Amino acid sequence: METTEVLAPQISSIVSGHGAISALAYGEWTVTVGVDRLRSLLFSLKDDSHASFEQLIDLCGVDYLDYGKDSTQANAGCTGPRFAVVYHLLSVSHNHRLRVVVRLEEESPTVDSVIDIWPVADWFEREAFDLFGIIFI
Numbered sequence: 001m002e003t004t005e006v007l008a009p010q011i012s013s014i015v016s017g018h019g020a021i022s023a024l025a026y027g028e029w030t031v032t033v034g035v036d037r038l039r040s041l042l043f044s045l046k047d048d049s050h051a052s053f054e055q056l057i058d059l060c061g062v063d064y065l066d067y068g069k070d071s072t073q074a075n076a077g078c079t080g081p082r083f084a085v086v087y088h089l090l091s092v093s094h095n096h097r098l099r100v101v102v103r104l105e106e107e108s109p110t111v112d113s114v115i116d117i118w119p120v121a122d123w124f125e126r127e128a129f130d131l132f133g134i135i136f137i
Contacts, residue, residue, distance in 0.1 A: 007096050010050040018044065030099040038102050039112050045089060045098065046117060053089035053098055056114070059124035060086050061132035082106035083134060087114070110135040 011029055015022045018041040020033035033041050045053040062084040081103040089098045102111055113136040114121045125136040 007094075007098075010048070011098070014044050014048055014051060015041070028097055028099060030101060032101045032103070035102050035104060035111050038100075039114070039117075042087070042100065042114055042117055045100070051096075051098075052091045052093045053096070055090040055092055056087060056118035056120055056124075057090050057097075058086075058088040059114070059121055059128065060088075061128035061134050062086060063132055083109040083132060085111055085128060085134060104134065108135075109133060110137060112137060 007029060008024075011022050011031065015031050015033075018033060018037045020031050020037065020041055022029055022031045024030075031041070045051050064080070064082050064084065083104040083106065085102050085104065087100040087102075089100065090096070091098075104111060109132065111134065113125055115125065115136075128134045129136065
């Protein structure tokens with residue numbers, strides 16, 4: 001059985017309780033969550049024994065300012081908030097990977113810090129602030 005198939009029931013049960021949306025694309029799961037539910041979702045993904053995403057591999061900022069303006073792009077016409085923070089998680093014990101995306105408005109790109117969940121996030125959060133002005137509180 002594929003890793004993505006094994007992960008599907010665990011992700012669905014955790015995600016549904018946090019008002020998030022999950023999708024399988026390019027062989028990896030992506031979960032999109034609102035900024036107000038991000039921390040509780042990340043805690044659940046880390047602490048749930050069926051998920052056990054104990055490692056943050058990467059955290060990066062994304063700026064969608066010009067995204068979709070070129071009609072030759074695959075997702076031409078993409079709308080929504082300008083900024084996003086993307087968390088790449090790894091479950092070492094289950095050998096699963098997961099991408100969590102939270103979109104942020106341009107006027108106030110602010111999101112809760114996850115340093116208390118994964119201390120390695122410190123460097124990544126500083127980098128996202130330096131490059132995009134995303135504020136982690």
